[in-house]
Every structure is written in C-alpha cells, then in structure tokens.
Amino acid sequence: MVDYRLASVGLLLFVYLLISSLRNGSTRKLDHIPTAGYTLPLLSYFSSIRYLLDVRKVISESMAKWPASLFKVPSVLEWIVVATQPTHIEEICKAPENVLSGMIAIEDSLQTRYTLGPHIAENPYHIPVIRTQLTRSLPLLVPEVHAELIEAFEENIPRTTEWIKLKALDSVLKVVSRASNRVFVGVPLCKNPEWNELSIQFTIDVVQTANILRFLPSFMRSSINKLISKVEIRTEKALLMLRSTIAQRRRERQEKGNDDTGRQADLLSWLMDAAKGHETEDWYLTSRMLTVQFSAIHTSSTAFTQALYYLATYPEYTGPLREEVEEVTFREGWTKAALDQMPRVDSFIKESQRLKPLLINAMERVAVQDYRFSDGTTVPVGTKLTVNLNSHTSELFFENPTTFDGFRFVQLKERRLSSGNTEKRFDMVTTGVDSLAFGHGKHACPGRYFAASELKLMLSYVVMNYDVRTVKQGVRPEDLYVVDMRVPNPTAELLFRRRKE
Known part of the structure; x- marks a missing residue:
C-alpha cells in the first residue's frame, strides 16, 4: 500500500524546493554564466537529476562547449559554478576567506552544526594543532606507526605461502584505522577492534545524515537530525x-x-593542551577526536586502496619499489628520514592520486560578497563555486595524461634537478593547479604530511612483505561513483601472498 504520509512529506519538500528556486532569483543572477541543462526553475530539476546521476558526463559536455569559461550546473538545491581553467582555480584558491569562504561551504556540505555540533563549526581549534604539532612530530611518530602497521597487516592480511583472496577496501580500512589511532589516541586503545570499528562507522553516519539534512528546510534540520542521526550514540x-x-x-x-x-x-x-573552557571536558574531547577521525580514516583508506589496485594491476612496479625501500631502510631504518628518500614510492602514490582522486569536484567555496574574476566574470554573493579536477589529466601539464605511469614524478623531478632547480613541486604533499588531491591554497589539507607519511609507510611495507595481484590478471577493479565522489570498488577482491622474491 502507498504510504500517504511519506508521499505528502515528499510533495511538501518538492513544493518547498520549487518555491525556494523561484524566490531566490539565483538563476537570473547567474544568467551571464553558461548553463549545463535547463535554466527554468521546474525544468532545471530534471537537469539536476541528470547531473546527480552522471556528474562526469555533464562536466565533460560542458567543458567541450565552453572550454575557457566558467559554467554552472544545477544541483537539486542550488546552482553551482564550476571552474576548470588554471587561472580560475588559482583565483579561487587565493581569494580571502571573507570573499570566497571555504569554511561556509564545508559547513553547508556536511551540515556541521547539526551532524558534528556547533562547537566544531564555531571553533575548529584542532586544525592548527594538526597543521603544526602533528606535522612537527612526524619524526617521532613514524617508527610507532610502522610498528603498529606490522601487527595490523598481519592481522588483516595474513602473509600466507599460497594466494589468498581478500576484499581490499575492507582490509585497508582496518589497517588505516589502527595505524592512525596509534597517533590519535595511542596504545592500548588503538588496538581495540571496537574502537576502530566505531572510528570507521562514524564517518558513514555523518555523511549519510548530512546528505539528508541538506535537502530539508533549515527550520526542520535540528529536529530531524535528532531523529535520524547516530552521531550522539x-x-x-x-x-x-x-x-x-x-x-x-x-x-x-x-x-x-x-x-x-x-x-x-x-x-x-x-588537543588537551590546546582546549579551553568546556572543550576540556571529556565529552567535547571525544567529539573532537571523532571529528578528526572523520577527516582522516576514510580519505587515507580510499587513497591507499586506489594505489593498491594499481600495484596489483601492474606488478612490474613491485621490483623497483622494493629495491628502493630495501636500500633506504637499510641505511635509515623505518624513519621519517627514510620516507623522505623514497621518490619512487612517493611518485607511485601521487600518480594514483592524480588519476583517482576521491572527488571529481572539490574545494567548494561560497561567495560572501560579489566576486569578479580577472576575465570579467562576476559571481554574486551567495553563489557556490567548485573546482573540477580535470587539470589532473590535462595535456597542458602532463604527457599521455590518462595513462598510469607510476614513476612519472620521479622523471619530472630528475629533469627539474638536472636544470639546477631543487624545488619540491613534484612531491606528493605539494599542491598546485595540476595537483589538487589535497586541495590547494589556504585550505589545503592540514594533515597531508601525516597522511603522506602513513601512505608511504603502507606501500613500502606491502612491497617488502607481499606479492599482490588482481583476480583477473592485469584488469583493474572499476571504481564506483556517488554523485561527485569516486570510490574504489568496495566489493573488489585482490590476491595476496607472502613475498617470494
């Protein structure tokens, strides 16, 4: 039977969205910017459904029509202006927070005030702690993370003499959660399976709740959040x-x-050293720690799984990677200094991030005031902007840009060094308009130095201890796409065995 109550709520929400679209006049304010799909309020919703179902196709068609221009795409809730050109990307990244706000965009996307709490939205004091204290402490922490990885890998990916088949993403999530928590909360809690499982599930809860709340009128969000969110529990x-x-x-x-x-x-x-007032209380410290976990565990897990899929697909990289890791760790041990001397490992992961970033569109901003680009295009206050990561596969920056070349950045660095230039622009942690996996500019990921160290430790450990293959030789598992997110196939299996060579 039809649930008339549910149908009534759906109809009310549709009417609300339609009226909002007609009232806010955002379509008229953005008339001067090319449009992907229909612009009329009702018809634009049909275009928004097409956009949700296939972001990549809508973006690629729009880029073919307007290769040098900003354009707008319809989401269900609003128009989003998309930047694809390097000049536009640089201008967005350099714009002050009080002009184009990244924090407002994040709060809207994650509904932070409801999902994580107003204390997180209003006082993100954990960000400078991660940017400074955590980064400075990496030389001390890397050996500890390596020690935890040994146990985590052995527990989740046993080194057997015969090939075993495992779901890669599931195994990697457990390894990353445990290794990350060695740095976040230390021993013994980092070894607690219940804590690590909660750390993994927390992110899923926040994202699912945020995706629902965004479609609701603001006056409903607080009450609906209390009904559906598992975050408090x-x-x-x-x-x-x-x-x-x-x-x-x-x-x-x-x-x-x-x-x-x-x-x-x-x-x-x-965090306890930096906390002030009520933030020093146990509940607030716990909430803050879970917020950090939300930012770290799934992003690192998806990035490593993508690299692992490439390693399994192209096992010929294992030998050169193994050779580098063996030589460096023999001299330096499993240290931060050793990781800094592994250009092949660094390049392999960076190349994987180049081709398989987590997001298709990233670095969202909301215009706090009218903003004029250097080409004369103006976006009015309230406009949401995003950056498409097509520059990762642009011939402007890379030869054979759609081909995986694990040592691409080693070669680029060697060419740069041979000309007497020692800049580190080809390192994994260095961002740019052609390297946006960690963002770029003021809002670049503050934890990327820790994330890079963790990813390099994991890849180094895998090549030193395992042989890895795809189930169907040479065929990489296909990614899944959820709106503008690229997810490594969660059901895909890889073959593992103890290293033989």
Whole structure:
C-alpha cells in the first residue's frame, strides 16, 4: 500500500524546493554564466537529476562547449559554478576567506552544526594543532606507526605461502584505522577492534545524515537530525572507551607539567593542551577526536586502496619499489628520514592520486560578497563555486595524461634537478593547479604530511612483505561513483601472498 504520509512529506519538500528556486532569483543572477541543462526553475530539476546521476558526463559536455569559461550546473538545491581553467582555480584558491569562504561551504556540505555540533563549526581549534604539532612530530611518530602497521597487516592480511583472496577496501580500512589511532589516541586503545570499528562507522553516519539534512528546510534540520542521526550514540559509546585514556593524559600533565619528556605524544594530548573552557571536558574531547577521525580514516583508506589496485594491476612496479625501500631502510631504518628518500614510492602514490582522486569536484567555496574574476566574470554573493579536477589529466601539464605511469614524478623531478632547480613541486604533499588531491591554497589539507607519511609507510611495507595481484590478471577493479565522489570498488577482491622474491 502507498504510504500517504511519506508521499505528502515528499510533495511538501518538492513544493518547498520549487518555491525556494523561484524566490531566490539565483538563476537570473547567474544568467551571464553558461548553463549545463535547463535554466527554468521546474525544468532545471530534471537537469539536476541528470547531473546527480552522471556528474562526469555533464562536466565533460560542458567543458567541450565552453572550454575557457566558467559554467554552472544545477544541483537539486542550488546552482553551482564550476571552474576548470588554471587561472580560475588559482583565483579561487587565493581569494580571502571573507570573499570566497571555504569554511561556509564545508559547513553547508556536511551540515556541521547539526551532524558534528556547533562547537566544531564555531571553533575548529584542532586544525592548527594538526597543521603544526602533528606535522612537527612526524619524526617521532613514524617508527610507532610502522610498528603498529606490522601487527595490523598481519592481522588483516595474513602473509600466507599460497594466494589468498581478500576484499581490499575492507582490509585497508582496518589497517588505516589502527595505524592512525596509534597517533590519535595511542596504545592500548588503538588496538581495540571496537574502537576502530566505531572510528570507521562514524564517518558513514555523518555523511549519510548530512546528505539528508541538506535537502530539508533549515527550520526542520535540528529536529530531524535528532531523529535520524547516530552521531550522539556513537559519541557516547566512544566516550566510555576513551574516558580512561583522557584521565591518564590528565595525570601525566599534572605530574610532568609543561615538560613533554615522558608524556604520551599523540593527538589527544595535544588537543588537551590546546582546549579551553568546556572543550576540556571529556565529552567535547571525544567529539573532537571523532571529528578528526572523520577527516582522516576514510580519505587515507580510499587513497591507499586506489594505489593498491594499481600495484596489483601492474606488478612490474613491485621490483623497483622494493629495491628502493630495501636500500633506504637499510641505511635509515623505518624513519621519517627514510620516507623522505623514497621518490619512487612517493611518485607511485601521487600518480594514483592524480588519476583517482576521491572527488571529481572539490574545494567548494561560497561567495560572501560579489566576486569578479580577472576575465570579467562576476559571481554574486551567495553563489557556490567548485573546482573540477580535470587539470589532473590535462595535456597542458602532463604527457599521455590518462595513462598510469607510476614513476612519472620521479622523471619530472630528475629533469627539474638536472636544470639546477631543487624545488619540491613534484612531491606528493605539494599542491598546485595540476595537483589538487589535497586541495590547494589556504585550505589545503592540514594533515597531508601525516597522511603522506602513513601512505608511504603502507606501500613500502606491502612491497617488502607481499606479492599482490588482481583476480583477473592485469584488469583493474572499476571504481564506483556517488554523485561527485569516486570510490574504489568496495566489493573488489585482490590476491595476496607472502613475498617470494
């Protein structure tokens, strides 16, 4: 039978969206910008459905029509202006926060005020802690992460003499969660399967809730969030597991004072040092820690799984990678200094990110005031903008841009060094209009130095200890696309065995 209540709610929401579209006049304000699809309020919703179902096709068709221009695409809720040209991308990244706001765009996309809480939206103090304290501490942390990876890989991807078949993404998520939590909360909690599973599920809960709330009128979001969100339940459950660790860190601070010697070096400790007022309370520290997990675990897991799919598809890279890792770790051990001397490992991951970034469109901004681009195009206040990552496969920047070349950036770096230039623009952590996987400009990922170290440790460990193959030799698992997200196939299996050579 038809659920008339559900149908009524759906009809009301449709009417609300239609009226909002007619009232806000955003279509008229953006008339001067080329349009992908229909512009009339009702018809534009049909175009928005096409956009949701196949973002890549709509973007590619639009780029073919307007190769040098900004253009707009219809989402269900609003028009989004898309930038594809390097000059536009640079201007967006350089615009001040009070002109084109990245924070407002993030809050809208994730509905942060409801999903994570107003304390996260209003006071993101964890960002400078990650950018400075975590990055500076990598030489100390890398050996600890490596030690945790040994156990995590052995537990989730056993080194057997015969080939075993495993779902790659599932296994990688468990490894990344455990290795990341070694840095976030330390031993012994990082080894707790229940904590790691909660860390993984938290991100899924936030994204699912945000996707629903965005389609609702603002006056409904708070009440609906309370009905559908699992975040509060997850936070309470996490608090029960984290409380004793927080108490231990407090005792250490009382005994050691401001002296870091002998204190646990992890993100939880640094957050406790930076927290003020009610943020020092156990619940708020737990919520903050889960927010960091939200930003870190799934992004690193998808990035590594994509690289692992390439390694399995092109096993000829294993030998040269293994040779580099063996030589460097023999001299330097499993250290940050060693990771800095692995250009092949760095290049392999960067090339994977170039071809398989998590997002098709990224670096969203909201115009806080009218903004005029250098080509004369103006976007009015309230306009949402996004950057398409087509530059990753542009012939302006790369030879054979759609072909995977694991050592592409080693070769580019060698050419640059031979000309006497020592800049690190081809390193994985360096961003640019041709390297947007970590964002670019002021809002580039603050944790990318940790993420890069973790990814390089994982790839190094895999090539040193495993042989990896695709189930169908030489055939890479196909990605899945969810609107503008690219996800490594979660059901795809790879073959693993103990290294034979």
